[in-house]
Amino acid sequence: MIAPLELEDARERLLDLLSPRASRPRPVDSAAQLFLAEPVTARRSQPPTDLSAMDGYATVGDGPWELAGESRAGAPFPKALSNGMAVRISTGAQMPFKADAVLIQENARIEDDRLVAIEPPTPRNIRRAGFDFQASATLLEPGMRLGAAQIALARTGGLSQVVVHDRPKVAIIECGDELCADPTDCPPGLIPSTNGAMLGEMARDAGADIARYGPLPDDADAITRTILEASGNAALVVISGGASVGPHDLVKPALEAAGFTLEFWRVAIKPGKPLLVARRGDTVVLGLPGNPVSSFVTGFLFMLPAILKLAGARDCLPRALALPLAEPIPEGGGRREFLRAAWSAEGVRAFPQQDSSALVPLAQADVLIDRPRHADAMETGAFVPCYPLRNGAYA
Template identity: 30%
Template sequence: MIQVDQALHIIQENSFKMRAVKLKVNKALGFVLAETVFSPINMPPFRQSAMDGYAFVQGEDEYYKVIGGIQAGSHSDPHLQENEAIRIFTGAYVPNHADTVVMQEHVKREEDLITIEKMPQKGANIRAKGEQVEKGALVLEKDTVLSPAAIGYLACLGIIDVLVYQQPKVAILVTGSELIEPGKKLKKGKIFESNSVMLQAALISIGIRKTKVFRVKDKLKSTKKAIKKLLSNFDVILISGGISVGDYDFVKEALVKNDVEELFYKINQKPGKPLFFGKKGEKLVFALPGNPASSLTSFYVYVLPALKKRMGFEEIHQTEILRKSNATIQNPNGKTLFLKGLYDGTHVTVLESQSSAMLNTFAIANCLVVVPYDTTQIRKNQFVRLLPLN
């Protein structure tokens, strides 16, 4: 049995980035860049009006004759004489001889004559060629996570393909003869299976949608067969239940028979002590506790960093924050505790009903309160570490 920090270190050392693939920009949201991107063009590619108004050559007069108009998307380059202006719209090409654009709100127009009532500074309201980014300049660095704004930025430069780290295909294997799917009739001795739905939702929250759920009864032969199949078709396998030491817990034996290398088994923590992490080649396997709260806690603390490492993220661990405890927390058994809590700007409250089998408080918690194994007590108003869940 190992400590939490040891387990996290082992996961980081044995999780490798997926291979890089070309992806259409409009399909790359949430992916991580596997290359640095440089601009293929100047942006804007020409001098561009920042306002609806009038382009002119600034002089001493306030009166200008309007000789035409330029809308966005057209290209017209009239030679403006002294005291001449041209009607122009936001995003439109600014004629080479114009040096200023005046907002239409600051102009009084009578037929083809305008009076500038509030003269702007010379050069006002014109976006220079390459003002946002020049051709050949850095656009986005390698390892950038592609947000909606980043997607838009790439698209406005005409970039349609990017090299990103492939997202892992994840299988969820649910074990347990007592489990039935929600929606079916609940017979005596059976319970509704929720871990697969919960884990799929957790995966979607970090952008992983290539998931598939499989189910197996508590039998060694069928468990071994299922794991063998999943190792051939998926990058990461999450197994729910069957990893403890009961008479019908066959997962660990089935993993050994499939030549999965054990990297650790059992962590000195509560909840979630019977947690297995192993690999076969670059395929990762997490055998999670069957109790729902233990399973979800283990996902946030251990599975999430491994998946983010595989996806190409540089920062893979949850960012910890500190808050003052609203009550004394006891830890008499020398285990690292992960307690469901609610925090605000200054304090955190540990919720009641910390049972590993129950999700009722997990459903309203916004953090896990972390009590180290070598801390026997956290006093009221003493700072405690939190892992935010939002």
């Protein structure tokens, strides 16, 4: 039997099968969470002219100064100043022509109708034209995701539209005779379905438009029909359950019946070993284990990078943080392990319960601790690589 693939090899093979979706111009105000297909280039400089960084007085030369008027944001002083003159100025207001410093309000007083400085004015209180960016500068690179700050930057750069990739369409199929769709009406012997909703939310957060199917019974014909239906619109089909080797694990034969070719099967990680990838044309199927924690971990490590690749992200892989252990952890096993752990001021603490069906520690987890195969036991204070779950390990 072929040995399971290492995580990085398997993920690279998956991502090599995928390409970003088509791109098109969209209003910048409605492009949130999409990924840029083309750079955002400034059409103007910011600020367009010298501005005051403080409330106070714009001055020319040494004081005391004669007051000549006021410059407000949106209502600049219309004339040039000469030596020994000043104008009242507010934060963000345009500096009058020839003004060379700003005396802040706290350092100013008026004596005999003249402006006097308690401490001298300084040019450091001027925001110079173009200090943030110049016209024609590249503000945002292709592959960056547009959030609130990026939308603000694009608008400030003078753009009303940006060119972004379409959201990828992802179908999620949940399989298993034991699954009950309604968690409030679950007969004895069945369990509420969870993975479809869980994976759907993960995919939606990553930027996908999703369609959910199931839960399906362990019936090869039903699974085949659903795969054919789901693959009609989706670039990525994610199947939870039925990817192992038991007599009721029917995903592989169903994929073959639907015309898909198996690319690889099994990855040397825990939880999540029975993972498969298949392809037919431009559609890729990712088969995940049915146990909820295994499905979550493999969804995190494989489904999310796949969606980000389809969405046009520059960085598709999760980023680990080195965090100290709040308590010791024992030596590892023969597979690379991802431990659910809580994160506090003292460090990370792996939950004692790591069973692949246990949802309480998964729901309470802040990070996944990444442990190599045959890892040595580690003491309190040792640093371990961790993938954040709550604030996101992905760009």
